[in-house]
Amino acid sequence: LVGSGTEQNARQILEAYGLRFEDLGQAIRVSATQGIQLMQDKRADALFYTVGLGASAIQQLALTTPITLVAVDLAKVQALAKKYPFYVGCNNAGGTYKGAEVTTPTVAVKALLIASEKLSADTVYKFMKAVFGNQEAFKKIHPNLERFFSLRKAAKGLPIPLHPGAERFYKEVGVLK
Template sequence: MKPCETVTKASAGVARLGGSLLLALALLQPAQAGETQIVIGTASSTGVYHITGQAFCRLIEGPCHARPSEGSVANLRDLRHGEVPIALAQSDQQYHAVEGRENFADTGPDDSLRALFSVHSEPFTLVVRREAGIQGFDDLKQRAVNIGNPGSGQRATMLQLMSARGWSLDDFALVNELPADQQSLELCHGNIDAMVYTVGHPDLTIRQAVDLCNAAVVGVEGDFVEALVDDAPYYSLAEIPAGLYYPEQPEVKTFGVRATVVASEATDPDQVYTLVAAVFDNFERFTAFHPAYSVLEPERMIKEGLSAPLHEGALRYYRERGWIEDEANGEENDAADEAETNAETD
């Protein structure tokens, strides 16, 4: 290599390093005076939760950061401990946090948890190597499976499904606990036969597995699935549209949850109001960020999948829009209706 080439490459490397340092420093800079940065806990940097957090930040006129995390369970714990003000979480994990069950049994009910709105549906998705011959959930027995990293919603949902089927981790030949952004490559390398993911569709991780190693999406059906859905208010039957990932892909029947946006009761109401207003005042722009948002309807988003009470900042916006009746007015109307009924009876 010629000396001038060496100098040129070294200079380019320094320039790239300098650019990276400048970017890092910019991210570390405090918000302008009087402005507090809105931080939103998401999940894997390749998943729809992170895309959703980034979409929120693009709509907000002010400092905002979508922070990757271990997932729903970790986000809900961080909210409770005051480590993040706003986060995304699966509707089932929101329910468990409110009730103090499953992953939150040790800490008890979180009375400080508040809901903002729900977003897209998240079908539980089973992706397999075609040569493994897996046609359904029951075929996973004695196979190598990635169930998701501790703290992730996909792992929590998988464990509930296994419990409904009467299985334990011992029923698999190998259990991997990789995060979502690593599991498709593990599948393509043949180190696992299947991976599970609770996610909005289409998803880049699943697309990667299909494109790189001809993976297939398989349905999750059976009496145990229907029983699980019937017993849990946060689950519902779901479908993944035919042809979404490859031409011959049939419609895939499964079940799922909803992605929800949550905060702590202690989170600044003005921050919550800012986020909620940014989404619903720019709703068409928001739904254009990802295909999973295309079927969203505001009237359903402020009700479905929400176990925690609505946050004060969200309530303020919904009342201004007339989407939720003021409690005081509601009580007056109820009293008026009761008086009218009594008068008719008399």
């Protein structure tokens, strides 16, 4: 979709390879659902989709359409992360999707929680403690949290400053000094 996060991610990843959308031939901007439908109907050859590993939409696509995951060179990811610190390299484990049995290096986008400066430090601190205070319970929400989330990593490479309430929480749990 025009202006979507996926479009920006695709543009930035292509940039790491010295490419632009125009270099791909015909590029159309549609919703993820429409993109998957176009792939199933064999009216599209590829799609960019920023989504968590194991996403049901891709799993469903793989059940009806042979798919190939395109590897992202981890050296390119490192260069990309210098300019855009919210990117990290990771591996899409083989077997995550039907037909994609080989582990594939890819790029991940760090998710951010953003709070208004107008929120009190106490409110943000209480929120952080409620959400992240029990890591065992928090990581049970989704399998990718168990695999990838770490409080220590969450406070690194941020493109914006921490809210004072979040900073207090991270200091309390020993992530920041």
